[in-house]
Amino acid sequence: MQDIFVGFTSITWQMVVMWGIGGLLIWLAIKKGYEPMLLLPIGFGAILVNLPLSVVWEHEGVAGFLKILYDGGIINELFPLLIFVGIGAMIDFAPLFKNPTMIFFGAAAQLGIFVTMMFATLLGFDLRTAASIGIIGAADGPTAIYVASKFAKNFLGPISVAAYSYMSLVPLIQPPVIRALTTKEERRIHMTYHESSAPKWLKVLFPIIVTMTSGLVAPISVPLVGSLMFGNLIRESGVLERLSQTAQNELTYLVTLLLGITIGGSMQADKFLNYQTILILCMGLVAFVFDTVGGVLLAKFANLFLPKDKKINPMIGACGISAFPMSARVVQKMAQEEERGNIILMQAISANVSGQLGSIIAGGLILAFVPLIAH
Amino acid sequence: MDSLIQSLSHASPLSQAAAVTVGGLVGVFATLGFFWMIIWLSGKLQKGEKSKKAS
Numbered sequence: 366m367q368d369i370f371v372g373f374t375s376i377t378w379q380m381v382v383m384w385g386i387g388g389l390l391i392w393l394a395i396k397k398g399y400e401p402m403l404l405l406p407i408g409f410g411a412i413l414v415n416l417p418l419s420v421v422w423e424h425e426g427v428a429g430f431l432k433i434l435y436d437g438g439i440i441n442e443l444f445p446l447l448i449f450v451g452i453g454a455m456i457d458f459a460p461l462f463k464n465p466t467m468i469f470f471g472a473a474a475q476l477g478i479f480v481t482m483m484f485a486t487l488l489g490f491d492l493r494t495a496a497s498i499g500i501i502g503a504a505d506g507p508t509a510i511y512v513a514s515k516f517a518k519n520f521l522g523p524i525s526v527a528a529y530s531y532m533s534l535v536p537l538i539q540p541p542v543i544r545a546l547t548t549k550e551e552r553r554i555h556m557t558y559h560e561s562s563a564p565k566w567l568k569v570l571f572p573i574i575v576t577m578t579s580g581l582v583a584p585i586s587v588p589l590v591g592s593l594m595f596g597n598l599i600r601e602s603g604v605l606e607r608l609s610q611t612a613q614n615e616l617t618y619l620v621t622l623l624l625g626i627t628i629g630g631s632m633q634a635d636k637f638l639n640y641q642t643i644l645i646l647c648m649g650l651v652a653f654v655f656d657t658v659g660g661v662l663l664a665k666f667a668n669l670f671l672p673k674d675k676k677i678n679p680m681i682g683a684c685g686i687s688a689f690p691m692s693a694r695v696v697q698k699m700a701q702e703e704e705r706g707n708i709i710l711m712q713a714i715s716a717n718v719s720g721q722l723g724s725i726i727a728g729g730l731i732l733a734f735v736p737l738i739a740h
Numbered sequence: 741m742d743s744l745i746q747s748l749s750h751a752s753p754l755s756q757a758a759a760v761t762v763g764g765l766v767g768v769f770a771t772l773g774f775f776w777m778i779i780w781l782s783g784k785l786q787k788g789e790k791s792k793k794a795s
Binding site for chain 1: 753757758763771773774780782783
């Protein structure tokens, strides 16, 4: 008789808490519109895997469908890489080619990754786990998942949730940080925009050069950078329009669906419900704050040396994070609020595109450096 | 370089993280700086081509 009611008799309070967390993620996705493509499947996956017996994961030694997907798409890093092909096909580097100096904000706004990594070591995490927590600051879900699946598989759930949640919270996180670091006058700086077109050969050569450079600087980053740039090459070649569209749509949507529910499946109560998860979620916020700080401070530093008519609106620096195009939109909205008619969107987008480059380069360098010195 | 890596591998996690931070930030700036140079050079090339055509 007990076997019949095994579903009821196996319920633990930890399961109930995880159902609540899953429900919260689904609510955030539906009601608040926070990264619904990821948070909804993650939330449902979290509920699925925390039902009694956890049949979707593993039962009586037989792997369930979520475990099969986890082994076939997360452990071997396949899903994030496939998503990168799709993202690469979506990225248009043209705004960056028009404002190349904005590329340095894409570097400065990776500060949060490294600052958070140091904080995490202070909190007692080992270097590999700390690096995986820091990479939340890449503001780039697939990079965070890729690095975490290599260095800290046990924390993949909280790291992914933090990465995607904070990405969707950029409109709430960045404005107060920007306001705290800049004066009203600085936020009102106008920037002239010169319309020019990049040559076709540059658009085609750029993904190849980026891949080869990354391969020379940090060979271990090649899957990460190579898949992104492969997608971009398909887009820019001009002869693979259907493949480009397939990568941007069907491939990305399908893999995102599987990735989300599989990440949710990795959120078993015994792995997720501990104080380290809370620390990781807090560290994620630190990462996004310091990303913004890094970008804004670089712009302010550059302004010390620039002539008056060429000064940079320091808010642009905050767009150096990879959350595209959300960050650029946030900054443009702030510029409009400060002074109607102040259009800095194109420069903001250039910095935002640079952030996408900067985040994968930073991820690649972490993948290269950490194993050298971490035991 | 080997001795530096060797000594870092025995250092505290915070020192290791600081080393990765320095290396990482320098690496990101250098790599993106290299991409900037490529874009800048292509811009110069394009301008040169345009002025040739105009003349």
